[in-house]
Amino acid sequence: MTIPGKSDAVAIEALRNKGYKATPQRIAICRIALHSREHPTAQSIYNEVKKVHPTVSLATVYKTLQMLRDLDLIHELNFPQGQARFDPYIKPHVNLICQQCGKIEDLDDPTAKEISERVSANTKFKPNGQRIDVYGICQKCNKVNTL
């Protein structure tokens, strides 16, 4: 699920500003990757893009995601056995990861920002980015379980 709007213009701008060509495939991939709140996988982005560009290849999706990761426009979340998931929400936050249904939800919490600040203040380590996962059972699954 993507958020419609003037995403194309935004993506084209972003690509050109960084010195990349704004190809239709990239625009489509960016539109999905940068606006999805569902932490899509490369494969699910591929499936979406194929609806618009039926001949797009998975390799192009991977290359574009790598580009977006290098530009720090998305974060990549890797897990044991399974595909990586991508998150365009790059501000410090908590990933609530349901161990039952696999859903990942972003949670804003002031503690998330504190972590790096405390590392800076208390150690000689120079922080640059972060990832906070909390694993458990989401509200929906919890409800279903207790029926």
Add this chain to the structure above:
Amino acid sequence: MTIPGKSDAVAIEALRNKGYKATPQRIAICRIALHSREHPTAQSIYNEVKKVHPTVSLATVYKTLQMLRDLDLIHELNFPQGQARFDPYIKPHVNLICQQCGKIEDLDDPTAKEISERVSANTKFKPNGQRIDVYGICQKCNKVNTL
């Protein structure tokens, strides 16, 4: 680097208590995996174990690590392009991950424990475990860089 001591007895106890057979291979793998502070990979554990059991297979290492993960005796940290790293320190803490040398250091910080508590208090999500990574440059690399 492992911490020597009565590790064998501890590992044998732990395995038997969980209903697993205490084979020499498992004992050796546990000894390394449960006592290393260096966040080893499956391959590096395999290399260590081979010194004692030259015929051990990588498959056995993977199977044993999976077992330890299922028992929640170790955590598995996955990253883009590369091998998973394993951490026997399972209390809430911060992983300081150097983007230059790859070293991972565990940092105890009270904020780490707070995260799950805040999720519990403020959402309907039922936390079960967590992972906190801070990416950046470690003291050693930082020193080298500024020479």
Add this chain to the structure above:
DNA sequence: TTACCTGCAAACGTTTTGCAACTGA
């Protein structure tokens, strides 16, 4: 015009699996 990009297919590296032989309890 041309440097960059695409799509294909093949390669890659890590992890998992199937299975016959073996072994801890």
Add this chain to the structure above:
DNA sequence: TCAGTTGCAAAACGTTTGCAGGTAA
């Protein structure tokens, strides 16, 4: 004794790469 475990080899899986043809600027 025998269910559970090992080691091997092969498979599986997600991801990356090389390259010939195509395209944005």
